[in-house]
Every structure is written in C-alpha cells, then in structure tokens.
Amino acid sequence: MTTDLSIAVDVMGGDGGLSAMLNGCAKALNEGLKSRLVLVGNEAELRRIIAEEKIAFPDGRYDIIHADGVITMDDKPSQAVRRGRNTSMWNAIKTVKEGQTAAVVSCGNTGALMAMSVMQLRMIEGVDRPAITALWPTMKDGKTVVLDVGANVEATAEQLVQFAIMGEAYYRAMTGKAKPVVGLLNVGAEELKGHELIRTAALTLRDADPEMEFAGFVEGDDIAKGTVDVVVTDGFTGNIALKAAEGTARMIAGWVREAVTSNLAAKLGALLMYGGLSKMRSKANPSNVNGAPLLGLNGLVIKSHGGADAEGVASALKVADSLVRQPFQDEIKSTIAKVKARAEKLPPASETDDSGEPREAVV
Amino acid sequence: MTTDLSIAVDVMGGDGGLSAMLNGCAKALNEGLKSRLVLVGNEAELRRIIAEEKIAFPDGRYDIIHADGVITMDDKPSQAVRRGRNTSMWNAIKTVKEGQTAAVVSCGNTGALMAMSVMQLRMIEGVDRPAITALWPTMKDGKTVVLDVGANVEATAEQLVQFAIMGEAYYRAMTGKAKPVVGLLNVGAEELKGHELIRTAALTLRDADPEMEFAGFVEGDDIAKGTVDVVVTDGFTGNIALKAAEGTARMIAGWVREAVTSNLAAKLGALLMYGGLSKMRSKANPSNVNGAPLLGLNGLVIKSHGGADAEGVASALKVADSLVRQPFQDEIKSTIAKVKARAEKLPPASETDDSGEPREAVV
Structure with a gap:
C-alpha cells in the first residue's frame, strides 16, 4: 500500500507554530530525509509562511493536503475525536489509515493524537x-x-x-x-x-x-x-x-x-x-532526542515535543524516516x-x- | 523525660564505617551542635578509632553505650527485628523509647531501621x-x-x-x-x-x-x-x-x-x-541535604544516607539537632x-x- 513511504506531518500543532514546523520539514529534507513529506494543514497559511520566510524546500519532495481545523493543546481528547474530523491532525492520521503515507508526525496535543490514532488506526491485535x-x-x-x-x-x-x-x-x-x-x-x-x-x-x-x-x-x-x-x-x-x-x-x-x-x-x-x-x-x-512513537497501533504515529523548534521537528522526522524502513x-x-x-x-x-x-x- | 535533648547515634551502620561516623559526630559537635551525643556501638572499636585517628571530640559532649551486634545492609527487616536485639541500631532506638535521648540518627539499613523503630516506638495514634x-x-x-x-x-x-x-x-x-x-x-x-x-x-x-x-x-x-x-x-x-x-x-x-x-x-x-x-x-x-526523618513514629528517627561521609553525617546530626527543638x-x-x-x-x-x-x- 505505502509504495513511497511518505511521511504525513500535522503542521498546525506545536507551540512553535507553522514556522518551526515548516523550517523543520525543509531542514530534514535538505539533510537527506529519504521519505517525501505530506504537509497537512491550512494550505493558504502554509504557502504564505513558506514564501514569507523563503523556506527552501527541495523541489518536488513534498505535497500539501489542506485541512481547515486545528486541535489545540487545550482540547480534550474526547472532544477532539467527536468534533475534530476536519482538523490537520485527523486528516494526517487518515493518510496513514488509507495507505497514502507510512507514518504521521505531530507536535500537537498528545491526548488528542492518541485518541484519534486509536479510533482511526485501531490497536494491533492482542494489544x-x-x-x-x-x-x-x-x-x-x-x-x-x-x-x-x-x-x-x-x-x-x-x-x-x-x-x-x-x-x-x-x-x-x-x-x-x-x-x-x-x-x-x-x-x-x-x-x-x-x-x-x-x-x-x-x-x-x-x-x-x-x-x-x-x-x-x-x-x-x-x-x-x-x-x-x-x-x-x-x-x-x-x-x-x-x-x-x-x-x-x-x-x-x-x-x-x-x-x-x-x-x-x-x-x-x-x-x-x-x-x-x-x-x-x-x-x-x-x-x-525528539520524536517518540506511540506504540501498539496499526500504523506508525510519532509524537514530537509540543515546544520543538525546527531542529527538534527535523529530529522527529528523521526518527520517522528510519522507523518506516524497519x-x-x-x-x-x-x-x-x-x-x-x-x-x-x-x-x-x-x-x-x-x-x-x-x-x-x-x- | 528528655531533659537534655541528647541524640543517639548508631555508629556501626553506614558504608563509610566507624571512621566516617565518628569524624562526623566530632565535626558536628565542634561546629556548634547543641545536643550531646550518645554513641551506640562496639565500645572497644570506637575508642580505638578515636585514638588512632586522633578525632578531637569536645570534652564531655558525648557518652558511649556499648552494643555487640551490627545490622548489615543485607539483613532483611524481618530478620533484623527477630535477631537484632543486641545491635547498635536496636539499642540506639531503645534510648529514644526509654527517654534517654530525644532522637536517633542511623546510616544503616533503612528497612531494618524502619521495622525496629515501628516495633519499639510504635506509630502515632491515627497514623x-x-x-x-x-x-x-x-x-x-x-x-x-x-x-x-x-x-x-x-x-x-x-x-x-x-x-x-x-x-x-x-x-x-x-x-x-x-x-x-x-x-x-x-x-x-x-x-x-x-x-x-x-x-x-x-x-x-x-x-x-x-x-x-x-x-x-x-x-x-x-x-x-x-x-x-x-x-x-x-x-x-x-x-x-x-x-x-x-x-x-x-x-x-x-x-x-x-x-x-x-x-x-x-x-x-x-x-x-x-x-x-x-x-x-x-x-x-x-x-x-543529608538526614531525613522517618515520619509517623512516637519518637524522632533520622535516616542518614548509607554512603555519607563525615560531612554528611554532621549534616544529619544538625537536622536532628534542629528537629528535637521543634x-x-x-x-x-x-x-x-x-x-x-x-x-x-x-x-x-x-x-x-x-x-x-x-x-x-x-x-
């Protein structure tokens, strides 16, 4: 299903905002990330930040999937799964579920990420x-x-x-x-x-x-x-x-x-x-040492620290890049x-x- | 009962041996400890180390109570309470029970110290x-x-x-x-x-x-x-x-x-x-920061770190010295x-x- 081992990135979560996320993505790609990235978030804002900050993505190594909503750090997991169906986090996880990507990386709300991942990807049989x-x-x-x-x-x-x-x-x-x-x-x-x-x-x-x-x-x-x-x-x-x-x-x-x-x-x-x-x-x-998987799911979900800077985001992507090949x-x-x-x-x-x-x- | 607020010291426990314990006791007294000390342990060995190392205790500020046995770090608490009745730890706690001292300080086996203290001093009513x-x-x-x-x-x-x-x-x-x-x-x-x-x-x-x-x-x-x-x-x-x-x-x-x-x-x-x-x-x-009380007992028991050096022992004694006056x-x-x-x-x-x-x- 996952032919190119792409990695989905929920770029809207995280305390460092879009800037840290996008700079981290570009940094990881420029430093030799093997996977393509699928950036999931508000497309207009994403493109604006990339242009404004002149973030140098290598050509053709990423796609953008638009998502309207954002899960905030204050959202309760139960609310997130009920009302978060159009958020970047939900849609990023969905690309794993549908075989479009091999992993998802998010700096967002841990509880929501876990609840949404369990709901969409389900637990491994016996876990x-x-x-x-x-x-x-x-x-x-x-x-x-x-x-x-x-x-x-x-x-x-x-x-x-x-x-x-x-x-x-x-x-x-x-x-x-x-x-x-x-x-x-x-x-x-x-x-x-x-x-x-x-x-x-x-x-x-x-x-x-x-x-x-x-x-x-x-x-x-x-x-x-x-x-x-x-x-x-x-x-x-x-x-x-x-x-x-x-x-x-x-x-x-x-x-x-x-x-x-x-x-x-x-x-x-x-x-x-x-x-x-x-x-x-x-x-x-x-x-x-940023980037830790949530284990036990039918799909790879990597939690990055909410306060990660571009370097931290790049580290988490490298963890994902290595794990999808194992x-x-x-x-x-x-x-x-x-x-x-x-x-x-x-x-x-x-x-x-x-x-x-x-x-x-x-x- | 405790007219002079003396502090009993189980000098036989501790990884640093008698030397660290006795040097710590002398140090604390020389640095202004208010309480007198009651050193509980093997009297002959105690006097030998004090003489050999020329440990300068201030005159008349300590007594020695002889005890034959020693609780080791490997003794299980249940064994210690059953077979440890003539050890320095047991006898040191006994001085508190009998009102001869206001507190006991030990660097020895924590489990044994706790079990012996509970048995001799009993818990505070309601704890x-x-x-x-x-x-x-x-x-x-x-x-x-x-x-x-x-x-x-x-x-x-x-x-x-x-x-x-x-x-x-x-x-x-x-x-x-x-x-x-x-x-x-x-x-x-x-x-x-x-x-x-x-x-x-x-x-x-x-x-x-x-x-x-x-x-x-x-x-x-x-x-x-x-x-x-x-x-x-x-x-x-x-x-x-x-x-x-x-x-x-x-x-x-x-x-x-x-x-x-x-x-x-x-x-x-x-x-x-x-x-x-x-x-x-x-x-x-x-x-x-050495010297922590075991709370909840009818009597003050201070646990010092097993590996405490003379300075650490002196710190624990100062904690006891302060607490007995509160x-x-x-x-x-x-x-x-x-x-x-x-x-x-x-x-x-x-x-x-x-x-x-x-x-x-x-x-």
Whole structure:
C-alpha cells in the first residue's frame, strides 16, 4: 500500500507554530530525509509562511493536503475525536489509515493524537492500549527506552508484558541491537519489593517470551545508568519519573549556566572550555532526542515535543524516516501473537510456582 | 523525660564505617551542635578509632553505650527485628523509647531501621504507616519535601492524607514557614488525570483539614520547580521518581566533570570560573541535604544516607539537632487527631460531591 513511504506531518500543532514546523520539514529534507513529506494543514497559511520566510524546500519532495481545523493543546481528547474530523491532525492520521503515507508526525496535543490514532488506526491485535515511549540518554552515551510514560494511568501485568514486547522491538529498530535487555521498573529497597502487580508482571514476563532478554527488576537510577535497554512501567509512574528527571535536569542546567556566566572570569573560562561545553550541550539537547512513537497501533504515529523548534521537528522526522524502513511494527505483531498463543497453552504465572521466581534485580 | 535533648547515634551502620561516623559526630559537635551525643556501638572499636585517628571530640559532649551486634545492609527487616536485639541500631532506638535521648540518627539499613523503630516506638495514634521523606533542592534555591519515597509500596487515600499532614509539619519545622503549600503528585497529561485513588485522595485532602494550604495536583517537574513545598505520593512512585532524578543528576554531573577536565584549556577555564563552580557544587552536594526523618513514629528517627561521609553525617546530626527543638511531632499528633475527629463527623469524600471537586492543577 505505502509504495513511497511518505511521511504525513500535522503542521498546525506545536507551540512553535507553522514556522518551526515548516523550517523543520525543509531542514530534514535538505539533510537527506529519504521519505517525501505530506504537509497537512491550512494550505493558504502554509504557502504564505513558506514564501514569507523563503523556506527552501527541495523541489518536488513534498505535497500539501489542506485541512481547515486545528486541535489545540487545550482540547480534550474526547472532544477532539467527536468534533475534530476536519482538523490537520485527523486528516494526517487518515493518510496513514488509507495507505497514502507510512507514518504521521505531530507536535500537537498528545491526548488528542492518541485518541484519534486509536479510533482511526485501531490497536494491533492482542494489544490493549497504546504506550508512549521516552528515549533517555545514559551515562554510557547510549539510550534507554522507557515506556509507558503517560498514555495510561494504570496497567495490568498483561499490559506490562505488551509494553515490554513493543519497547524491545522499538529499541531494536532504533539501534540495531538484536537482543535488547528488558527490565521492569520497581523499588529496590525494603523486604517487600514492589506490590503484587509488579511481582506478577515479573513472573509473567519471564514466562511470556523465552527469547526475550528479561533482566528482572531495575530501579529509578538504572534508567540513566543504562543498566538495561528497555525499562517497562505503567504510565503513571513513568510519566512522573520522566518529569521529575526533566525538572531536575533543567535545574542543574540552570546552575551550570549560572556558574558559566556569573562574572567576567567565568565567561572567559567558559570560552576556554568551549569544546567540552558544546559536547555537553549536544548530549543534553532535547532536540537531539525528539520524536517518540506511540506504540501498539496499526500504523506508525510519532509524537514530537509540543515546544520543538525546527531542529527538534527535523529530529522527529528523521526518527520517522528510519522507523518506516524497519520491520518493527511487524515484529510487534508477530511477537504479540506468539506470546498470546503460548500463554493460552501455559498455566497462569503464579508466585508459588517454583520455576517462576523472578530473577534478582540486576543492580 | 528528655531533659537534655541528647541524640543517639548508631555508629556501626553506614558504608563509610566507624571512621566516617565518628569524624562526623566530632565535626558536628565542634561546629556548634547543641545536643550531646550518645554513641551506640562496639565500645572497644570506637575508642580505638578515636585514638588512632586522633578525632578531637569536645570534652564531655558525648557518652558511649556499648552494643555487640551490627545490622548489615543485607539483613532483611524481618530478620533484623527477630535477631537484632543486641545491635547498635536496636539499642540506639531503645534510648529514644526509654527517654534517654530525644532522637536517633542511623546510616544503616533503612528497612531494618524502619521495622525496629515501628516495633519499639510504635506509630502515632491515627497514623497507619511511617513515611520516608526526601528533601529536594529547587530552582528557587529552596527545598521541596517529597514523601513517601519508599517506606510503603502502596498507599490508600487516607494514608496519603496522613503523609500530607506529616510532611507539612516537617516542612514548617525545617523552614519556619507557617503555612507550607501541599500538592498531590499526579500525571498532568490526558483527560483521565490520575487513577481513582489519587482523585479520591485529592477530595479527601481538600476536606480533611481546612487549615491546610492544599494546592491540588502537581506533576513530576514541579518538584524541582518548587511549585509547592510538600509533594505527597505513595512510596512506589516517590522512590522511583527520586531515584530517576538522582540518576539523571549524576549523569549530568558526569558530563559537567568531563567538560571541565577535557583538556588543559578547559582546566584553566574551570579555574577562572572557580567561584561559580563551587557554588554549584555546594548546591548539588548531597552531603548538604543529608538526614531525613522517618515520619509517623512516637519518637524522632533520622535516616542518614548509607554512603555519607563525615560531612554528611554532621549534616544529619544538625537536622536532628534542629528537629528535637521543634514541636513538630506534637503538631503531627494533634493535627492527625483533629482530622480524624473531623472525618468521623463528615460524610466520606465522594467524586459526585459538588463541593468536593479538587482544584485544578497549580501548573
């Protein structure tokens, strides 16, 4: 169906407005994006901004699909699906559904994007709910995938297993690592390690897919340590952990900025350490890791940060460009089906099952 | 009972060994600690280290209570309470129970410390479970108290209310702020803000104590922002958020270190910005914020980080020194009793109760 692997872009969402979106699209194309782009939004405004800002799109590498409406950041997901049928977001997702594009990228309202994607694309058979992923930089200069970071406030043990399967396939597609190591986020301290659900999930995960490298429980600090490749958690815990870490990172970045600019000597000092500081900035730059798929859907939906600048938008497009050329959606489907078939043959995981003990935490 | 407000120190716990503990004790006393110290541990070893390292304790400001055994970091809490009756930790807590000291400070095994404290000191009437607190630095150069960060893996709505009352009293004691603002940790995104328990807790909190400044829901990044003074959450989420943030902070600190030492020019540069960098280091130094009470017990128990050096131990002792001179334990008791009496008169909080709508998130 998707012969040219085009990518649809909902250009109306995002806090940076059309300018950031369009400059990001042109930047990505000029930097070697393989896919064509399908820009979905208000055609007149789009053309005006391109002309006004003299945005240099390479010839013939994009199309425009007009859409009247816009989903705002304040729209509730339920309202968006009921009344948002003519918006750029809805129509961009629709191009995926109809096979016109291979993926959609949006900087818009996450809740609306998720609700509209579920309604139009439907869940992969055997997956209950979509999951939002986050790509966390690590001390080892690698990345850790964390999911779910906010699509769901609760998750059953079976859903955590689904997240593990989806996260593993995504990590493999992003890095080429054949056997990503998966961990289940838990508290390490005290006798009662985690509540019953998390212990059941560990047992279920251990049994679910003998081919998965499941390392057992990991703790919050293992995310940045890079102890495992994929960290599985429910959306409540994952969202709070992600935001707590982001807030702390911003605070420390502020301290560094203060140290570097506190007086003239410090500014001179900063010049002398220019190389090291720019390397650090590059590692810490959120634009470099922008673009995360909503996993579990029959179609590729990439969420870009709402506040992304042109560089961030280009990053998200590059993520889409790479993912549409990987078989990871098919991998998710086949692993989910395999695990489901296996589960139907096995007795349910139970804590009294001798063989089912979760391995000790890897830390 | 506690006429001189002495502080008991379990000197045998901690990864830094007796040396860090004893140097920390002497440092705190030499820097003006008001309380006398009661050092609980192996007397012969204690005296040997003091002599060998020529640790300069001020005259007559400490006593030694001998204890044979030691609780190790690997001991399980249940084993510790069953078999740990002659350890330094048990005996140190016992001095609080018997009114010989006003507080106990330990760098040892958190689970054992909690279990032994609950067994000997018992919970405050109306408090179900102890809570572990964390003091988070904020962008505003202030502090946010987060609790629970790991004493319990689950919490009912009523227990979250108890945490709020305890955290508020603790924050007031630490800062002198008469009306600390309390927030409930939640996910901000999407239509379904949090699960049912968290919504019920918000309604309960709003009704529980009309004198409390309850600001509604806050998100993970509000902790470092300092949006509220006290952030209430269950121990599972709190522990993971704390460790995720700590891990991220350590990663960024590593990047800064790398930038500052990458080559000779950078090292020269670091010299030029010495003032700013040391100010930053001081803000980020965990020793400066070491020492957190286990709240909810009939007696003051301060947990110091297991890896604390002498400076960290001294910080924890200063926290104890300040808290024993505050009425915050009595405040917790009276507020818990007041809220309990009030709850018995009121109908239970319910989501359909018009007046009970939680306020919108403060962010």
